[in-house]
Amino acid sequence: EAQVTQNPRYLITVTGKKLTVTCSQNMNHEYMSWYRQDPGLGLRQIYYSMNVEVTDKGDVPEGYKVSRKEKRNFPLILESPSPNQTSLYFCASSSGGNEQFFGPGTRLTVL
């Protein structure tokens, strides 16, 4: 089944404790992206990647890192999480055309 998976789905952590949210797709897509969704603000792009070893900042990259060592994986790293990073996070992939396929989301709470 073609899909985008994210882990963990839910995470409660404390300020400053490094965490990684994994994202994996099995559709051989070149393009992958991370978004955060907050009430009233919609989806905002954090980082995206056009292919392996090619990443670029989106609209809200501060406080986040990404890597793209393999085509299928695009982890999101929070080196020192803060409460303002409490949000719902989505990973997405596409073949560079139009439709983006989203993962199920990761609900992160930073205390």
Added chain:
Amino acid sequence: RKEVEQDPGPFNVPEGATVAFNCTYSNSASQSFFWYRQDCRKEPKLLMSVYSSGNEDGRFTAQLNRASQYISLLIRDSKLSDSATYLCVVNPPGRGKLQFGAGTQVVVTP
């Protein structure tokens, strides 16, 4: 000003009725446009692309007005299952960038 703006709603619609709503975008050079559907904080899913000539998919009709910089979505014969948040998505110039509106909530009532 937000780059993609939507009326948040909610639009309360009786079952069987028609509902329509718009989305405005600020970048006149935007190339492609989409409507996504999102159910209760689940992942967004593509509903339909929006073409310059307008397009229809069953009960759903999408229109693009480049002169006024808005796209619209019309739902005919609303079903209870149409209750969701509809996200407007715009692809401005520059690869990899998609901009999402905050969504319009539609609630279809029996």
